[in-house]
Amino acid sequence: MAHSASSVPLGVLEQGCPIRVEHDRRRRQFTVRLNGCHDRAVLLYEYVGKRIVDLQHTEVPDAYRGRGIAKHLAKAALDFVVEEDLKAHLTCWYIQKYVKENPLPQYLERLQP
Secondary structure, three states, X not given: OOOOXXXXXXXXXXXXXXXXXXXXXXXXXXXXXXXXOOEEEEEEEEEOOOOEXXXXXXXXXXXXXXXXXHHHHHHHHHHHHHHOXXXXXXXXXXXXXXXXXXXXXXXXXXXXX
16 A cells, blocks of 8 residues: 555646645655556655665656656655655656756755765
């Protein structure tokens, strides 16, 4: 069972379906279920130190790209880093791009070189 740290609707998929980001701490991933439960977008991370997480990979199925789903995953992951008082290493190119486009101080001060 996924531990849902943030499952509030952040946006909307087709037919008014809200985008809900779920955080599974045990599997170290953030997910958005698409098309019921059949497809999902995912952001994977790993702990690389006691207080450092590596945001490694974001993947959205081709049919759902361009709808802002990855932005919701990136925001949820970075908000998790802030809330848990962690540092983040950004391996994922998409999250690097997201931070450049959203240079919020609370994100920038958490980045590892």
